[in-house]
Amino acid sequence: MLESVLQSFEPQMPQSLNTAIMVIGGAEDKIHGREILQNFFFRAGGSDARIAIIPSASREPLVIGDRYYTIFSDMGAQEIKVLNILDRAQCDAPEMQEYVSECSAVFLTGGDQLRLCGLLSDTPVMDIVRSRAQSGEITLAGTSAGAAVMGHHMIAGGGSGESPNHSLVDMTLGLGIIPEVLVDQHFHNRNRMARLMSAIVAHPDRLGIGIDEDTCALFEGDGILQVLGKGAVTILDPSEMNYTNQAEINKTDPICMGNLRLHVLSAGCRFDLRRRTMLLRESRRKPFWDRP
């Protein structure tokens, strides 16, 4: 009994050690199993990892940067630097560009996604990080605000507790690391379905992805989304939408939309982003399932 309890606290190596883009819904476990952060650490290279932590979304970047520094240091990373970018001009510094060109992984903390984009978008540092993440040279993770910035379009803020309507969501541009997706985070925890609906209906060429706390949507570059962690990843696919009034209505009118596809994935589920469907085994009722 004790053995099995202890076993569950042992860090689990991910089955694949490929680099990945890890989009985390916030509030990931930092104390107990730390499943998502462990997965990031292994994909960063384990004891060979050279990690850049970018805490610029936060108004307390030193506090939050230090927290992740301690976690990855305890795990045994070879090198960790906290890139405390407080000003866009810092992104021109050669030593900063050099580190993100050589590191094996980048971690974007939580905070305010508008602040993060304001400091990083269209900077040399961000161009390097995006390019290396997209080509699979590094593992890039973002949690909460760091998740929100992943798409080309970004939810900057909004509300809940109303019918889907334009006033429920403020949209702007993200960092475009996975341009195809439109991310919302703390998803079911903060009741953000109506907000994601209101956002995706105006961008039916994207895929809406709502990620719960302590949950990660992981993209390995093979067109498959995998889920880690304790909550759900909700996918809103508007590609077959046959009607919406969104272009014709006032800001607070309810938005209608016909024929979206909805998928809810939990740990171990895999989703084919090109075919926009859950991956199932031969039998229609059994999914691929890579939970240990």
Place this chain on the structure above:
Amino acid sequence: MLESVLQSFEPQMPQSLNTAIMVIGGAEDKIHGREILQNFFFRAGGSDARIAIIPSASREPLVIGDRYYTIFSDMGAQEIKVLNILDRAQCDAPEMQEYVSECSAVFLTGGDQLRLCGLLSDTPVMDIVRSRAQSGEITLAGTSAGAAVMGHHMIAGGGSGESPNHSLVDMTLGLGIIPEVLVDQHFHNRNRMARLMSAIVAHPDRLGIGIDEDTCALFEGDGILQVLGKGAVTILDPSEMNYTNQAEINKTDPICMGNLRLHVLSAGCRFDLRRRTMLLRESRRKPFWDRP
């Protein structure tokens, strides 16, 4: 200008005066335009209406019964009776059965849906009301708790702010007036999407219908759902679901589900319940639209 403002406060006759089953998401406007209640009044027969108000969901049935009595009386109904059923035995009384056999409409108020079912299910009064509503002899409306009881399966209670999971919803049997649907009310207002998801996944032969406050899903008996009021009606259609883990997991594990259809309808939208699709005009992008 003033004229158009005044016009908007004039009661509007529904285009159709057919009887209907009106499923109202709670908190319907009782003071200003009273659009939904006016629609009920006209479908009840207008000045010929003989209305039965059943306030038994409420713990203050006399207060709430009196409130609706005053509203329908002000509108000019011919006869209104508040059936203050406090005990199942009352449903055996011949005079009560006689009134629901002769009236033109029945209104179920809000309160607690478990209380309402406990008092009414499998009683002679309820059998008469259900049978007359289903055959189109009367207009039957239910708001809030009165809406929750419409399906064969009923959401008795639950929570929000979590990934879809079994502990988020308590299920029991409803009054089976529209057996095919599984209703949730105060829907986006109380962030109940995850709760309806958790409910419908266990009953994929039903259609999940989430109704916002001051909003009505109206069923005319022709297989078409129409929407009235100021919010949205959200439809979760699990008929093409290709995977769920719901039968295999613990009470608080996240439920996954692949390939549901999602529709959000606002006032004027129409939905074909048999084909399970929004009704569109010839052009794919234009819906039927019967808003005046």
